Amino acid sequence: MDRIDRRNIILIFLLTVFVFSIGFRNGFLTFDDPGLILNNPRIRSLSVDNILNIMTPHSGASYQPLRDISYAIDYAVAGTSHTVIYLHNLLLYLVNIFLVYLILARLFNRRELAFWVTAMFALHPVHIESVVWASARKDVLSGAFFFLAIALYITGGDRLSKKGWWKYILSFIFFVLSVLAKQTTVTLPFVLLLLAFFLDRAKRKKRLLFLIPFFLITVFPVFFVLFKSGVLSSHFRYGNPYISLLTAVR
Incomplete structure (x- = not known):
């Protein structure tokens, strides 16, 4: 990363902090904050026992253990x-922005494009709630x-070199962590699949083989959604299998 990249990122950071300082x-x-934060006994301790309790799925409860640990x-x-x-929250969002810039700069090798797309991502109103x-x-x-998983994968995580293997393993670990923070990130393997066709057609088969473990890990969130909704036990949380399933996916 050179001086121009640092300048671009700092400028986007300053704009983001200014906009989101509100x-x-x-x-x-009153919606969710009392249950998740203010009156939540699960976040009152960082003891090993409490962390293990957070990491244990409970029927009828949302399973985002890394969120609770944070x-x-x-x-x-x-x-x-x-x-x-x-x-x-804001610091984590800045990390997101930084990684988006790095990914775009790597994929397209065009700083101007990376700057404007990242700026749109950073300042888009859809992210205000998040x-x-x-x-x-x-x-x-x-x-x-x-985004860490993507950044590591496209910068060498799909290569057989020693350094590439470490990036591949870290990419996989960060993917698992993303799922433990929010299950919708299970879409990552499909994003990497698209990138496999975009990056280097000569190595497409190898890239596809490397994605097999990523796709295997997607089984866990699917199973948990079924568990949470009561579909597996026929004890539907909201009395109706369809409403229960849709609520669990949310």
Whole structure:
């Protein structure tokens, strides 16, 4: 990364912080914030027993353990301080932005394109909820792991060299972490599949083979959605299999 890249990223960061600084003036919302943060006993401790409890799926409860662990870290630092929680969200969002720029610059090798697309990503209104709303931590947290997995994969994670293997393993680990933050990141293997056709056609078969473990890990979120909705046990959470399944996917 040279001086131009650093300048572009710093400029986007400054614009993002300026636009999203309004979030510091907000407080907690009555929707989800009390249950996930303010009155949630699961985030009151970083003990091994509590972390294991967070990592254990419970029927009828959302399973985003890394989100809860991140709240537990916030609580250990400053209790239920909205400022700290929002700052954490914003920092994670900046990580997302940084990775998006790196990925675009790598794929297209055009700084101007990377700058404008990343700026649109950073300042798009659709991301306001994910950053400003305390309970939307799962979006920026899973996004950071999601983009890290992509960045590592396209910068050598699909090569057989020693360095490439480490990037491949780290890419896979970050993919798993993204799923543990939010199950919708299970789409990552399909993104990498598209990139396999985009990057280098000569190595397409090898790239496809490397994606097999990524696709295998997608079985877990599908199983959990069925478990959470009660489909596997026929004890539907909302009395109706279709409503229960759609609610679990959300």
